[in-house]
Amino acid sequence: MIRGTLIAESLRPSTDLRVVGFSIVRLRRQDVSDSAADDQPKVWALLDFEAADEAADEIGHALAEAVAPDGGWYADFTVGDDRVVVFAHRVFRYRHGDRAGRAEANKYGRTVGVPERQLDWGE
Template sequence: MKLSEKIHLLRKKHSFSQEQLAEICNVSRQCISKWEADIALPNVDKLLVLSNLFQVSIDVLLKDELELDGAKEVHTCGNHAVQQEKTGLYEGILIKESIEGEGILDYLTINKVEIWRTEGTPKYWTVIYFTSIISEFPNLISKVIIANEAKGGNWFVDFKSRNTKYIVFRDKVLHYTIGNHTEKQKVCEECKKMGIPEDQMHWSE
């Protein structure tokens, strides 16, 4: 079942009109109509709203092969945190200044926050130590990572899941098997193309 069909069925199930859902999502009624007609797709922030509102995981919304009766109960870590089957636990460090907006933070379990003083811009970084059980997290975070010269160029976030290391830029998800030097070298070469200096490639594993 497509995302468009799921949005339509969930809206009907919860007795929302298109106008009501549009108000909740802070979009126009025409936008909801386009989602349901499979003409347009909701962005990451709106997917977070739909996931929380309808009490289904983002996996269930996005994957055609998953039916709505496979939805999991929602519990709270952040305001919109979703409890899913623990198919993968992501763990890493995120610099808050490297992302657009704050919606993605609701899908993290924040374990610790530190303020780091830097020599660059901005002068201080808000460093978040996190875990996430959202299986689509690498793709979701890739939609909100900043890629703007005026804001520091190509930012990235690194994290791991079991024996896989992820390096994520805007719309680019790189990964390698921890301990596989050939795979890691290929990822490092891609990072160099993105303008990342070698001294920033000493990721913890």
């Protein structure tokens, strides 16, 4: 089972999440004023989602088109023993514990403006 979290504010306007085949299981709001970048909102709407493992590639590609290209945003989820980190137009997938894979995703995240303190997706 795929499990992940999307930040609603990270999505491009008019994103339609129904097309990617996952279910939103919880919606919550979180004060992130201590970790948000200067150009990001201080409260985020978080969408926890689930999907079947077989949908991982489709969801990754759909999210790569849905995540806004500016603002240092990304989405991430787990599928089996893998972590998938999605930036606008770019998907990274690596095994849990793969330090090189994680480092590559972190490095890319820095190049697109993700603040260091937000490169904290789970292992």
